[in-house]
Amino acid sequence: xxxxxxxxxxxxxxxxxxxxxxxxxxxxxxxxxxxxxxxxxxxxxxxxxxxxxxxxxxxxxxxxxxxxxxxxxxxxxxxxxxxxxxxxxxxxxxxxxxxxxxxxxxxxxxxxxxxxxxxxxxxxxxxxxxxxxxxxxxxxxxxxxxxxxxxxxxxxxxxxxxxxxxxxxxxxxxxxxxxxxxxxxxxxxxxxxxxxxxxxxxxxxxxxxxxxxxxxxxxxxxxxxxxxxxxxxxxxxxxxxxxxxxxxxxxxxxxxxxxxxxxxxxxxxxxxxxxxxxxxxxxxxxxxxxxxxxxxxxxxxxxxxxxxxxxxxxxxxxxxxxxxxxxxxxxxxxxxxxxxxxxxxxxxxxxxxxxxxxxxxxxxxxxxxxxxxxxxxxxxxxxxxxxxxxxxxxxxxxxxxxxxxxxxxxxxxxxxxxxxxxxxxxxxxxxxxxxxxxxxxxxxxxxxxxxxxxxxxxxxxxxxxxxxxxxxxxxxxxxxxxxxxxxxxxxxxxxxxxxxxxxxxxxxxxxxxxxxxxxxxxxxxxxxxxxxxxxxxxxxxxxxxxxxxxxxxxxxxxxxxxxxxxxxxxxxxxxxxxxxxxxxxxxxxxxxxxxxxxxxxxxxxxxxxxxxxxxxxxxxxxxxxxxxxxxxxxxxxxxxxxxxxxxxxxxxxxxxxxxxxxxxxxxxxxxxxxxxxxxxxxxxxxxxxxxxxx
Ligand code: ADP
Ligand code: MG
Numbered sequence: 001x002x003x004x005x006x007x008x009x010x011x012x013x014x015x016x017x018x019x020x021x022x023x024x025x026x027x028x029x030x031x032x033x034x035x036x037x038x039x040x041x042x043x044x045x046x047x048x049x050x051x052x053x054x055x056x057x058x059x060x061x062x063x064x065x066x067x068x069x070x071x072x073x074x075x076x077x078x079x080x081x082x083x084x085x086x087x088x089x090x091x092x093x094x095x096x097x098x099x100x101x102x103x104x105x106x107x108x109x110x111x112x113x114x115x116x117x118x119x120x121x122x123x124x125x126x127x128x129x130x131x132x133x134x135x136x137x138x139x140x141x142x143x144x145x146x147x148x149x150x151x152x153x154x155x156x157x158x159x160x161x162x163x164x165x166x167x168x169x170x171x172x173x174x175x176x177x178x179x180x181x182x183x184x185x186x187x188x189x190x191x192x193x194x195x196x197x198x199x200x201x202x203x204x205x206x207x208x209x210x211x212x213x214x215x216x217x218x219x220x221x222x223x224x225x226x227x228x229x230x231x232x233x234x235x236x237x238x239x240x241x242x243x244x245x246x247x248x249x250x251x252x253x254x255x256x257x258x259x260x261x262x263x264x265x266x267x268x269x270x271x272x273x274x275x276x277x278x279x280x281x282x283x284x285x286x287x288x289x290x291x292x293x294x295x296x297x298x299x300x301x302x303x304x305x306x307x308x309x310x311x312x313x314x315x316x317x318x319x320x321x322x323x324x325x326x327x328x329x330x331x332x333x334x335x336x337x338x339x340x341x342x343x344x345x346x347x348x349x350x351x352x353x354x355x356x357x358x359x360x361x362x363x364x365x366x367x368x369x370x371x372x373x374x375x376x377x378x379x380x381x382x383x384x385x386x387x388x389x390x391x392x393x394x395x396x397x398x399x400x401x402x403x404x405x406x407x408x409x410x411x412x413x414x415x416x417x418x419x420x421x422x423x424x425x426x427x428x429x430x431x432x433x434x435x436x437x438x439x440x441x442x443x444x445x446x447x448x449x450x451x452x453x454x455x456x457x458x459x460x461x462x463x464x465x466x467x468x469x470x471x472x473x474x475x476x477x478x479x480x481x482x483x484x485x486x487x488x489x490x491x492x493x494x495x496x497x498x499x500x501x502x503x504x505x506x507x508x509x510x511x512x513x514x515x516x517x518x519x520x521x522x523x524x525x526x527x528x529x530x531x532x533x534x535x536x537x538x539x540x541x542x543x544x545x546x547x548x549x550x551x552x553x554x555x556x557x558x559x560x561x562x563x564x565x566x567x568x569x570x571x572x573x574x575x576x577x578x579x580x581x582x583x584x585x586x587x588x589x590x591x592x593x594x595x596x597x598x599x600x601x602x603x604x605x606x607x608x609x610x611x612x613x614x615x616x617x618x619x620x621x622x623x624x625x626x627x628x629x630x631x632x633x634x635x636x637x638x639x640x641x642x643x644x645x646x647x648x649x650x651x652x653x654x655x656x657x658x659x660x661x662x663x664x665x666x667x668x669x670x671x672x673x674x675x676x677x678x679x680x681x682x683x684x685x686x687x688x689x690x691x692x693x694x
Contacts, residue, residue, distance in 0.1 A: 003124055003190075003194070005091060005092050006092040007135040007138065008135065008138045009038060009068035010039070011039045011064055011066050011068070012036065012038065012040050013041040013043055013056075013066045013070070013090070014041070014072065015071045015073060015085075016043070016044065016073035017043060018044065018072075019044070019046070019047050019050065024144045025070075025072030025096075025144075028072055028096060028132060028142060028143065032070075035148055036138070043055065043056045043058060043059050043062070045057040045058070059081070059085055060087055060088050065089070066090050068090070068092045068094070069092070070142050071085075071094065071127075072096045072097055073097060074097065075099030075100060075107065075128070078095060082114055082123070086117070091122065092123070092125075093125050093126070094125075094127055094130060095114070095126070095127035095129075095185070096131065096132055099129075100129055101128075101129070114128070115188035115189050118189045123189070124194075125189035126182065126183075126184065128185055129161070130161065130184060130186075131144060132183055134168075134182075135180050136150070136151040136152070136177065137151070143183065146165070146169075149171065149172070150171070150172060150177035150178070152177020152178050153205060153207070154177065154178050154208075154285050154286075155178065155195075155199045155208050156178055156181050156182070156208075156210070157181075157182040157184050157210045158211040159211060161183050164181070167211075175423060176282060176286060180202075180205065191216065192210060192212060192221065193217050193224050196208055196224055196228045197224050197228065200228040200231065205232065207234075207285055207288040208232055208233070208235070209234075209282070210234070210235070210236045210237070211236075211237045211239070214592070215263070215266070215593075218266060218590065218616065219594055219616070221270070225266075225267075225270035229271035229449050230271075230449075230452075230454065233288045233449070234271075234273065235274075235288065236267065237277070238274060250481065250670055250691050251672040252606045252607055253586025253598045253672055254588045257590070257596055257614065259590075261596060261598075262592065262614070265614040266593055268615070269615050269623055271449035273445070280438070283435055284442040286439075287404070287440065290427070291404040291406075293444060293446055293447025293448075294374040294403055294444060295373050295403075296324075296373035297320070297322050297444055298324035298372060298373045299322065299374050299375070299437075300371075300375045301313060301316075301348065301378065302348050302350065302359070302363055302366055302376070302377050302378065303380075304349070304350045304352055304378070305349070305380040308380060308408070308410060308433050311433045311434065312347060312376055312434075312436065312437055313346075313347050315433055315437035320445075321441050323346050323347070324372045325346070326344075326366075326372070327371055329368075330366065333361075333365040334348060337358050338351075338354075338362070339353050352382055353384070355384045359385065359390065359393055360393045363377065363397050364397070367401045367403060367405075374406065374444070375405045376406050376433075377397075377407050377427075378407075378410070379410065380411070381411050386417070387411075387415055387417050387418035391409075391425070394422065394427045395421060398427055404440065406429075406436050407430070408429070408432075408433050409431075411431070415429060455620040457656070458656075460657050460660055461657055461661065461664070462493065470489050470492070471489075471665050471667055471668070471692065474486055474489065475667070480691055481689070482691075482692060483530070484500065484573055484687065484688055486688050487685065487688055493657055493661065495653075495673075496650070496684050496685065498576050500576070503572050504571040505551075509522075509548060509551040510547055512574050513547035513574065514544070516544050518576065520542045520543075520544060520547065520574055520576065521538065521541070521574070521577050522550055522572050523538050523573045523575065523687075524537030524555065524569065524573075525571045525573045526569050528567050528568050529558070533604055535558045535561040536554075536557040537554065537557070539554055554572055555572065575686060578677040578684045578686055580684075581677070581678055581679070582603035582674075582677055583602045583675060583676050584603075584674040584675060585598065585651075585658050585673045585674075585676060586598040586671055586673065587617070587658060587659075587661075588669075588670055589669050593616045594616065594663070595617040595659070595663055596616055597615050597619060597655060597659045598612050598613070599624075599627055599651070600612025600613065600631055601633045602674045602675035602676065611633050612631065613630045615627050617659035618656070619656060620656075621652060624655040624656050625648075625652050627655065628648060628655065644679075644680040645680060646680060646683075647679070647681065650678070651676070651683055654685075658673065667692045667693055667694070668691075668692060670689075671688075671689070671691070672690075673685045673687070673688055674689070
């Protein structure tokens with residue numbers, strides 16, 4: 001159902017509009033009559049009238065059609081009130097009442113009840129436990145916050161009510177405006193997925209900002225965000241980053257997947273810009289709301305002070321931007337403008353001697369330069385021209401070009417004089433060069449997101465393999481943990497695995513080795529052992545002739561190290577010895593996002609190095625590629641010191657296949673292919689651990 005009447009109602013009822021000032025319902029009512037040009041109807045059976053308006057006993061008695069109801073009655077009464085709203089066909093409600101999920105068990109039940117009803121009846125419900133909704137376009141302040149927002153083209157949502165009121169106060173002070181401003185509350189019905197979809201098609205929203213504590217509909221969020229970020233940037237603060245992962249995990253992937261990995265992955269693959277601080281949220285928000293991404297990462301820096309220019313140049317590198325190399329023409333032009341002391345090279349230092357006209361001309365040359373993607377216009381307070389004058393110059397420049405222009409008018413009070421005209425011109429201004437460059441880099445990065453074609457994950461597993469049956473067969477033979485016996489399945493899925501043979505006795509081992517000439521690897525075969533090397537159960541580099549002796553020794557070592565006499569030792573697995581780099585591909589399940597796929601540097605040190613990347617499965621080919629390239633050790637895989645590098649394409653294929661496997665077989669709760677040994681000729685999976693659940 002469209003949310004348009006939620007944000008643009010003609011009539012609003014406030015149910016629970018109390019006579020007592022300071023009561024939530026009363027505050028919402030007062031805010032509404034202060035701002036909203038449409039009709040407001042207070043509902044309160046205990047009062048005849050409020051602020052000169054007739055009070056109704058029930059929403060069902062209001063003679064007009066109501067577009068939006070704000071419910072501010074005690075939690076226990078909310079279900080009844082909601083039913084009355086439905087009786088008179090109200091399609092949009094905001095429940096500001098608390099006393100639901102946030103108070104524990106009883107509230108959870110009540111919340112489930114109202115959510116179910118609202119969903120069934122197609123009612124758009126915000127909350128419960130929300131501050132409310134502001135829509136500046138319709139002068140609607142349906143909140144109990146103390147302030148109304150300024151108009152603007154940022155739409156903001158927050159899961160924390162306290163954060164809402166704080167942001168509102170701060171934004172008003174900073175002169176930052178909003179189109180829609182939503183306190184999500186407990187998100188019983190409407191959540192971030194609905195809002196980003198709504199705001200994507202909303203002409204007056206050019207950037208979406210959010211403060212989120214959690215996302216319940218993980219895959220819907222990824223799907224929606226992927227589409228939305230093509231045209232509307234989304235910037236999110238997600239709190240709760242440091243929570244530790246599930247400790248009961250049996251696999252490396254499970255151990256390494258903290259609760260945040262899924263969020264990080266989801267944001268990355270759907271183009272959502274994640275920030276850590278409120279400052280960044282609004283720094284990024286204001287540039288994204290005012291300017292469009294540039295064509296290149298190259299930046300021209302214009303300054304009247306050397307130090308800050310150098311600082312900005314350093315920041316470029318830090319945030320992945322580049323200093324533009326200026327064209328000959330530009331240098332010539334600048335030569336005419338600048339004094340002998342000045343530096344023509346980027347960052348262009350006009351020095352404190354430059355006047356208003358010099359700045360204007362120099363800026364023109366820089367804008368015109370084809371090598372320059374965007375411009376950082378910096379200034380320290382100068383005696384020769386004022387900040388309002390500079391603001392005018394930047395506004396003129398903004399008229400002449402589509403290239404982003406970012407202001408860094410430094411100072412405390414002085415830039416305030418220019419704030420209004422900069423805002424009007426759509427030039428974001430930052431005090432700190434580092435902040436300015438960081439914000440610019442967000443704009444540039446967003447350019448990459450919006451240019452990127454949304455690629456859907458393709459079918460990569462051979463269709464003739466009956467996955468369900470294969471997994472069932474494996475599960476029958478083991479009590480949930482699958483080891484190297486699962487290599488056959490991988491191989492049938494087209495994932496290259498090492499050649500291996502199982503010997504149940506030293507004689508069998510000798511017979512197998514007799515056919516082989518190269519060096520071998522021996523591994524203990526036991527359903528009771530998950531980490532084989534921990535018990536000395538892996539022997540690498542064994543000559544075929546030594547296999548008989550090594551067989552007995554290996555089992556003896558394991559028996560000794562385990563300290564247990566009833567360990568089931570079924571024999572020894574003999575593998576070819578593979579050379580190359582060790583990597584890991586794994587799967588873990590996240591309660592909100594489903595299967596997570598991990599890629600990283602593998603082997604027995606994977607948990608020490610933690611050089612891994614996560615994505616929510618399934619992944620498209622470009623996404624899998626990006627994921628592999630994102631680990632710190634990627635240069636090693638690419639080949640160092642003239643080395644040939646490894647077969648990355650084949651790794652991409654494995655990542656995709658394992659991702660699809662995890663999606664299609666929900667019983668796979670954890671999976672490690674660790675290590676996969678890979679060189680230029682291709683990868684081989686040499687170890688496997690899979691946990692199956694019913
Ligand atoms: P586990 O993880 O149970 O200890 P692995 O089968 O992963 O046992 O073996 C441990 C280590 O032995 C691997 O990380 C790798 O360094 C090495 N290794 C295992 N199999 C081979 C093989 N076929 N070729 C080369 N090295 C191997
Ligand atoms: Mg291993």
